[in-house]
Amino acid sequence: MSNQLLFQQFQNQLADSISSNVFLKVSLGNYQGNEKELKNIYVRKVKIKRADMLSFTYRYKTRDIFKNFPIAEGIALICHFVSNDFKICTLFTTEKETILEHGKKEQISLREKLVSTVVQPTLAHNKEKKRLIQPVGKSYLQELRITDQDGQVFKNAQDKYRQINQYVEILSSLIKELPEARIKSVVDMGSGKGYLTFALYDYLHNVLKLDTKVTGVEFREDLVKLCNGIASSSSFKKLDFVEGTIEAYTVDHIDLLIALHACDTATDDAIYKGIKANAGLIVVAPCCHKQIRREIEKSKVKNELTFLTKYGIFLERQAEMVTDGIRALILEYYGYKTKVFEFISDAHTPKNVLVVGIKTSTGGALTKAQELKRLEIKEKIAETKAYFGIGYHHLERLLDLDK
Numbered sequence: 001m002s003n004q005l006l007f008q009q010f011q012n013q014l015a016d017s018i019s020s021n022v023f024l025k026v027s028l029g030n031y032q033g034n035e036k037e038l039k040n041i042y043v044r045k046v047k048i049k050r051a052d053m054l055s056f057t058y059r060y061k062t063r064d065i066f067k068n069f070p071i072a073e074g075i076a077l078i079c080h081f082v083s084n085d086f087k088i089c090t091l092f093t094t095e096k097e098t099i100l101e102h103g104k105k106e107q108i109s110l111r112e113k114l115v116s117t118v119v120q121p122t123l124a125h126n127k128e129k130k131r132l133i134q135p136v137g138k139s140y141l142q143e144l145r146i147t148d149q150d151g152q153v154f155k156n157a158q159d160k161y162r163q164i165n166q167y168v169e170i171l172s173s174l175i176k177e178l179p180e181a182r183i184k185s186v187v188d189m190g191s192g193k194g195y196l197t198f199a200l201y202d203y204l205h206n207v208l209k210l211d212t213k214v215t216g217v218e219f220r221e222d223l224v225k226l227c228n229g230i231a232s233s234s235s236f237k238k239l240d241f242v243e244g245t246i247e248a249y250t251v252d253h254i255d256l257l258i259a260l261h262a263c264d265t266a267t268d269d270a271i272y273k274g275i276k277a278n279a280g281l282i283v284v285a286p287c288c289h290k291q292i293r294r295e296i297e298k299s300k301v302k303n304e305l306t307f308l309t310k311y312g313i314f315l316e317r318q319a320e321m322v323t324d325g326i327r328a329l330i331l332e333y334y335g336y337k338t339k340v341f342e343f344i345s346d347a348h349t350p351k352n353v354l355v356v357g358i359k360t361s362t363g364g365a366l367t368k369a370q371e372l373k374r375l376e377i378k379e380k381i382a383e384t385k386a387y388f389g390i391g392y393h394h395l396e397r398l399l400d401l402d403k
């Protein structure tokens with residue numbers, strides 16, 4: 001049978017299994033594409049707001065990304081993946097497993113295995129999994145209105161609870177890159193109501209058994225008061241919240257600096273503090289990108305992309321990419337290895353990009369290669385600014401890199 005017919009047969013089986021409700025999951029493996037660190041994709045059927053959807057879990061080396069698609073679109077995507085970069089795909093149903101595999105000389109094989117134990121399909125979106133932050137017996141989760149007294153997560157707090165856990169999971173894998181002696185002090189800039197600050201403290205102290213000091217910095221007095229009250233009633237002795245701006249916050253020592261959705265240039269202020277304190281790990285989820293957006297808008301520069309930026313949404317996305325791209329370059333300038341990735345599904349929030357810097361240089365005098373790299377980065381930033389007609393980037397200015 002030709003490859004085309006085999007693909008078609010697989011697609012028909014997939015669609016039939018979904019419509020006849022025997023579908024359990026699809027796993028895509030043996031990835032040969034260009035996306036770094038992508039390992040597998042798993043697909044389940046879920047119900048979201050009463051509609052059936054296919055939920056894709058993109059499993060990377062150190063994180064998972066979730067995306068949901070309408071059924072037809074999801075089927076098309078699976079077929080696209082298995083026709084291209086994933087060389088093996090297994091369809092699990094209640095009756096059998098169907099395996100489509102790329103062999104030597106581009107030949108496709110399709111085989112089936114009957115299953116001996118019957119598994120019933122489930123549509124539970126939030127299938128219980130072992131969470132790093134367990135909900136039971138956590139007074140801070142009760143006081144933050146995430147759980148009731150029995151540790152049951154409130155219906156309207158499910159998203160928040162999931163986000164907290166995803167965020168701690170990501171941080172836990174990043175923290176593993178730091179030596180233990182480098183996790184003594186954590187500062188959360190723009191800590192807000194402290195959901196993530198409390199969860200991180202809980203994880204560091206109660207799961208990793210570290211004695212880390214954690215500080216939230218927040219300019220809203222009511223939130224600082226609320227959070228300090230909860231820290232005290234939870235007996236979190238090494239957690240405190242400081243009232244004031246990120247700009248004005250002074251500290252000598254920071255091992256891990258985080259800033260999640262600190263508005264606009266507050267993210268730059270936070271990165272600046274992290275760089276100046278020589279933090280081992282800097283993790284920011286930028287929020288709005290108004291400063292660079294305004295610069296691009298007022299610029300009279302025309303380039304090949306001008307036709308795009310007449311649309312507000314593209315201008316916004318471009319401002320986001322340029323702002324965060326330059327932030328990543330600046331982190332590299334100061335000896336950080338950088339990563340930029342989505343950390344929660346864009347179904348929850350479009351502000352879902354994390355910019356991560358992991359300090360790799362050990363300090364001391366710069367080598368010739370490091371000096372050269374710094375020069376190249378400065379040039380790249382200058383070129384980017386000129387191309388988009390940007391007068392200044394807030395973080396660059398804070399660090400005097402534009403001089």
Ligand SMILES: C[S@@+](CC[C@H](N)C(=O)[O-])C[C@H]1O[C@@H](n2cnc3c(N)ncnc32)[C@H](O)[C@@H]1O
Nearest residue numbers: 190191192218219244245246260261262263266
């Ligand atoms: C969108 S909230 C995010 C809160 C928290 N990080 C989270 O992710 O749940 C941003 C918070 O940062 C605070 N904030 C913004 N700019 C700040 C600044 N320059 N200094 C201190 N706090 C700031 C705001 O008051 C707000 O509480």
